Amino acid sequence: MSQNTNHIVINCPLCGQHGLHVMGTRADEETRQCLSCGYVTAPKFKCEKPEDNKEYSTLTPDMQQWAKHEDGFVWIPTIMTLPFGLLYPFNDENKKLKWGFAEMVNISKEEQKQYPREDGNGYYQSRYDTENAKVYDTFLEGMTYVNEKVKDKKGSALPKLNLDDIDG
Numbered sequence: 687m688s689q690n691t692n693h694i695v696i697n698c699p700l701c702g703q704h705g706l707h708v709m710g711t712r713a714d715e716e717t718r719q720c721l722s723c724g725y726v727t728a729p730k731f732k733c734e735k736p737e738d739n740k741e742y743s744t745l746t747p748d749m750q751q752w753a754k755h756e757d758g759f760v761w762i763p764t765i766m767t768l769p770f771g772l773l774y775p776f777n778d779e780n781k782k783l784k785w786g787f788a789e790m791v792n793i794s795k796e797e798q799k800q801y802p803r804e805d806g807n808g809y810y811q812s813r814y815d816t817e818n819a820k821v822y823d824t825f826l827e828g829m830t831y832v833n834e835k836v837k838d839k840k841g842s843a844l845p846k847l848n849l850d851d852i853d854g
């Protein structure tokens with residue numbers, strides 16, 4: 687992962703681990719993603735305080751509750767969408783942040799009517815099975831599982847993180 691010269695790893699200001707991946711070619715596009723605690727930020731989250739940040743105001747209530755302000759940025763937990771599943775944050779019954787991994791499952795022909803596409807173009811044929819999600823205490827554990835899955839899929843590269851996916 688470190689062959690890309692535009693991709694460096696530094697210490698994370700949130701968890702202190704050497705797991706903060708800095709990606710992007712220009713400062714105004716730079717994404718910071720911690721593979722240890724799972725928090726991510728980008729230039730659009732730069733602010734003195736979260737209340738002043740436009741992006742923060744568009745986050746879901748859960749995301750706002752999980753968000754942290756550090757180093758002049760709002761940080762939020764990663765939602766990672768993959769062709770075979772979804773790694774996402776959620777609150778357990780004690781309102782503690784946990785991570786779930788939901789497999790992508792096929793929807794049977796009979797069930798598809800329950801899942802109409804937003805664009806009106808028929809029905810979804812697959813969905814993330816969040817009811818049967820695997821639960822992890824840390825993002826790193828979830829990521830480790832994702833990496834195993836990726837390896838199972840015959841060595842395809844680690845999926846690229848896309849900040850558009852975390853807008854909530």
Ligand SMILES: [Zn+2]
Binds near residue numbers: 698702720
């Ligand atoms: Zn971290």
